[in-house]
Amino acid sequence: MNSERNKMAPYKTVKPGDGHTLPPFRWWQLFTRSLLHLHLSGEDGELQTWSVDVRHGGDEDGEAYVRLYRNGVNRAQSSLPAAFPVPGGTIEVEVSGYGLKRSHYVRSDGSEQQLVPDPASAEGRRARLQQTNPALSRGVGAASVIVLLFALVLGVPQAVEQITLFPPIAENVGTFYSPFTLPATANVGLVLATLAASTERALRLRYNRILDGGFFGGDD
Structure with a gap:
């Protein structure tokens, strides 16, 4: 299982950290930053907090990095996808166009x-939300899946039609006509709903290559 996943996500080189302190999370970073924690026992039995910090907008060079902290001190960094060695195993981090995949x-x-x-x-x-109102959480999650399924059913045929209208393809393959033709405003609404649904799933670290990385190109 791990070997198959590693083939799909070639991990980048991990570089040493510079020892800076983990910056506090600010409310305006809600959709540009992901911060997660893991509590582990070190070799001496002391409890350690390992944190991964992802800035989705990227650094000054435009590339997104993930930084690893131990007890609030920067120990390593890597471009994505990343795999950091920690006591007893590794921390693996991957992103999509909508947020965290893993x-x-x-x-x-x-x-x-x-x-x-x-x-x-x-x-x-x-x-x-999942802890305080599990019924509402399940409903939101189900709605996200339904929206993405509708996007596939309605969006893919229209995209195929536009591709086959390209003269070289039409001459060699023929033209496909979609059974669904939505007005421009409806297609815009479909795209916005799809973005919202995939973002909601990314907040739960849910990712499916077809649903979240398919028609609208959410894969990284």
């Missing part, structure tokens, strides 16, 4: 667990 602690025996979102982050607020 932030898991993978133990040496292959078992894994998701890191816990910081309460101030968007992921943490979504997790709190």
Whole structure:
């Protein structure tokens, strides 16, 4: 299982950190930053807090990095996707165009667990909704899946039609006519609904290559 995942996500080179302190999470960073934590026991048995900090907008060079902290001190950084060695295993982090795809602690025996979102982050607020109102949380999650399924059913045929209208393709393959033709305003609404649905799923670290990375190109 891990070997198959690694083939799909070639991890980048991990660089040493510079020792700076983990900046506090600010409310205006809700949709541009992800911060998650993991509590582990070190070799001496002391409890350690490992944190991963992802700035989705990227650094000054435009590339998004993930930084690893131990007890609030920067220990390493990497471009994405990333795999950081920590006591007993690795922390793996991957992103899509909508947010986090994966932030898991993978133990040496292959078992894994998701890191816990910081309460101030968007992921943490979504997790709190799941804890305080599980019925509403399930309803929102189901609505997201329904929206994405509708987007596939309605959007893909229209996209194929536009591709086959291109003269070289039409001459060699023929033209496909979509059974669905939505007005421009409806297509804009469909795109916005799809973005919202995939973002909601990313806040729960839910990702499916077809639903979230398909028609609208949410894969990284």
